[in-house]
Amino acid sequence: MVILIDVESDSDPRLRINTDEGYMLKVETKNNQVIIKVSGLSFCGARHGFETLSQLILLDQSTGYLIMLSSAIIKDAPTYKYRGLMVDTGRNYIPVVDLLRTVDAMSTCKLNTFHWRISDATSFPMSLSKIPELEEYGPYDRSMVYTKKDIRMIVNRAGIRGIRVLIEIAAPGPVGRPFSWLSSTTCSRKNNSLTCDNDLCRRLTMHDSTFDVLQKIYSEILEMTNVDDVFHLSDSVFSMTNCYYLFDDREGFLDKALFRLKMANKGFLPQLPIIWYTSHLMKHFEAKTWERLGVQIDEWDANPYESYLNKFRVIHSTKWDLSCEMRKQRCIRYRTWQQMYLWKSWRNVNVFTTEGGESILWTDLVDSSNLDYHLWPRAAVVAERLWSDVVANGSANKYVYMRLDTHRWRMMQRGIQVQPIWPPWCSFSPSSCLERVH
């Protein structure tokens, strides 16, 4: 077997916002010699070609031989540019080894963005040389910190798999105890001793000293991830404790944060700064200033401000939330992979561009013990939707079940704990099940 690799033009091995991820895979057999050509316009494209090639080679258990097609031509490219997976490590600490495995798993599905929501009001588990206070006040425990070395290891692992790492820190709030050392923080309700009634509700105020700190953080993130064309600025208002916010308190956050991001990035604003969708954004002046901003949409209910979205470059996450729906801090239910596969209404939203989508995991009740359970196969199902969103994939038909079942075994062989697609007797006898899955 001979493998020829041809990366045609793009000299930057990183995934950039305009990287062409398409590839071509050609298999020929001449004189009993299998010749495989993997070509792409970029490193990332060629890598995807190898991923597909690995799926064409099977072990024939009866003979012990590896078998593959003697002849094939595959031309393939993703439908959407941004194909993400978000893992929250602020509500719960997820060990580095689990994040590395998650990056491996992502690469089997050709996902290209690991959105690492690293902090939350509950913890800030990142060690930053310019702001040592955060390591002191931030983590749940001294052992629950990501060092620069940890982060670089994850960034490198991701990079050679065609995956960019976006690190998001929750701001302007709630930011909680990790920022309690900073004078420019406040809470809506204080008790008699003038400290926060509930430290989980502490948030950043719009003073310059807040943005001095944020600029330092942005600068270290840019340096560690080596991603300077896409940046997740957060601007979120997720709250675990129903803290009461005066939205006016946030006025100007986006302006100032974008300015500081530009400063941190040597004077250049990243091409695609992303923020979370908030009704706040839609209602106020910021929407006017910042057209063509990236907006990530994650709302359980229908969105009443859709008409504003046509100014933005959108990343869809609404029905791709992998977390449990929680009530009284209990997991009530979560979406099935079929529901995620069949979600279609996002295509009808009127946006400037659909950059792509992302499945997201909040870790209130998730840690190392059940991370894979929550991620897989559902994030793989969303990945297929984002890579090849064609009409033929409209329903979860028998080909979808059988294809995912096969992909599950591939992922299991790489050490990922993927939940069953369907009962095992269905894998052994698909026809007896297929009539009953709908």
Next chain:
Amino acid sequence: MVILIDVESDSDPRLRINTDEGYMLKVETKNNQVIIKVSGLSFCGARHGFETLSQLILLDQSTGYLIMLSSAIIKDAPTYKYRGLMVDTGRNYIPVVDLLRTVDAMSTCKLNTFHWRISDATSFPMSLSKIPELEEYGPYDRSMVYTKKDIRMIVNRAGIRGIRVLIEIAAPGPVGRPFSWLSSTTCSRKNNSLTCDNDLCRRLTMHDSTFDVLQKIYSEILEMTNVDDVFHLSDSVFSMTNCYYLFDDREGFLDKALFRLKMANKGFLPQLPIIWYTSHLMKHFEAKTWERLGVQIDEWDANPYESYLNKFRVIHSTKWDLSCEMRKQRCIRYRTWQQMYLWKSWRNVNVFTTEGGESILWTDLVDSSNLDYHLWPRAAVVAERLWSDVVANGSANKYVYMRLDTHRWRMMQRGIQVQPIWPPWCSFSPSSCLERVH
């Protein structure tokens, strides 16, 4: 530290139906020497004492020392005799290493019965020397078989942890393809070539040749498990495909099965033969013949035949089903640990005796990848209910949360993947969460 062990009277190390599992644990400190006395009336009781002792010793992370109480007296005994966990390995094959880990996990909760529902209509993954056909027709795959050596290993592992292994084979049906070689099987609907329309619906008929086979199976189970006072006879009608059954076809099953069980057990009927609750049992003659039989109750809906139950020795499982509620072969939802902890109505059922209870797991969508996720912490929560079912444990109050959270960490340290009891910031600051868990 000196540990003195005293097993007072019971010379049989096995867990028997009348084994006294109580223990006493006494800790004294004399002249800087810690003296620990563990005493019980049986091996199993003393073992439980050691389990509790292990919970009294903590590592002080700041000093690196092990610490424990200098003085304590604990007298403890279970409320219910039968404290079980059922795992189904017929719908999905669960590797031996996972079953061994499950037995380890059970021992941390002082559960005493591993109810191994080994076969189902979908597969019969057990190798039996007297019936080689079952190994040929039974397993999903040649590699998915429990050998005698595997079973003995699990039985031994369980035995030294005070746990009996009850192996149940699904009978009289559905028994599916694994029994298709046996002439005394049938199905309700046959196709034109006189074979079963759906092999999953194949069931045993009440011919003698059926019971010849069952007697051989019972005999091998008795020999492998070394448990001859309790036996699970199945008599189940769980069906995955809505097969249509003529209940009259089953008439006489229980009589004949009990007779054959007695024959297989050298002429002695086990003291507690157990069958699953079926409306069939309650309505027909068998209820009159077999008073004081063990009946395991597992129904999602309220039970309309409760008045018959006062003849039986009952094992409760109704709301302790750990499986997903499935619809169209998808997991729709499952019970939370709080729901399982709070289930109380079983105490109001009028029965001859309550032998105990059992949490049960059907593995339609469970395999090695997500076994622990389904079992823990919920089976541990049921275990607490069965060991110390006192009024003080009526609600899931703050002591329950904190106790289970501590127990979770103990189990994690032994390599069990236990889901979080609540969000991690609650463990670090219980008071901020406790007001909101109800």
